[in-house]
Amino acid sequence: MSFPTVRHRRLRGSAALRSMVRETILTVNDFIYPIFVTYGTNVKEEIPSMPGVYHFSMDRLEEEIREVVSLGIPSILLFGVPASKDAIGSSAYDHNGIVQEATRAIKQWAPELVVIADTCLCQFTDHGHCGVVHVHEQTGNAEVDNDQSLELLVKTAVSQAEAGADIIAPSNMMDGFVSAIRDGLDAAGYTNVPIMSYSVKYASAFYGPFRDAAHSAPQFGDRKTYQMDPANAREALREAESDVLEGADFLMVKPALAYLDIVRTLKDQFDLPLVAYNVSAEYSMVKAAAANGWLDERAIVLETLTGMKRAGADLIMTYHAKDAARWLQG
């Protein structure tokens, strides 16, 4: 049957009808809100390239946590900006590191809030790479050593679990990081702490504002030897499959907007909960355009987040989470 018997507009005739046939409903339960914690006292400093997102020192963090909880956001993703960096990122796995301290405090203030710890070294290394760097003797080329990096990432994950992190989210893109971290967590007794793997993480220009925020831009070279080529889709299946076999509890696609085809593919191929990371530049572009009056921020953000969910995301990491939670209430 076809037109004129079939008329698609029949189901669009009123708000009530449209809501009856709506396929995708965005809710606050879908959101994971990233938070940056830093050293010092009385710091609540806006990140210039990410209006509305701040660095918090420990003594200013509680107010932010209370706000997140009062908005009904179930989960946060913690990033640390440490006071000191070195070649092996030792502040990442320090018992008294910034992420560890923040995690302990947050679990006191808001035991129900799910704390996800980002497990990477790039904010903690002086060279800004996500692992240990070796300079090749003959060629002089710097390389990120996969297997040595794993040892440090395992130490980081275990110290985060020890501090009370509810979920470990490794974003480093070393090979074998899920099984190494799973083994490390299990050996330390954290068999029930899930791993939310940044399974499919592209070497993307969309992380620019985050690197300003986290002071984590690589000091030389780039991340293309460990993060994925944006041109590749079949490789995403291989990455995700490895993580499934290694024991990941969640899969992730990052960035989100330019990679919604990958979100859909993973959703169709695997049955683990799937996360989309609506990354920093996706946020900053909307904020910049909205500040110029070029678009309707609320409508754009809700449409974007709904699109990510429609593409297959079960959860969305987003800097828009607090605003979106308010808009969904109102």
Ligand code: PBG
């Ligand atoms: C750390 C990490 C990055 C992001 C999350 N974890 C940066 C990177 O890989 O350079 C980016 C997040 C964003 O842009 O919002 N490896």
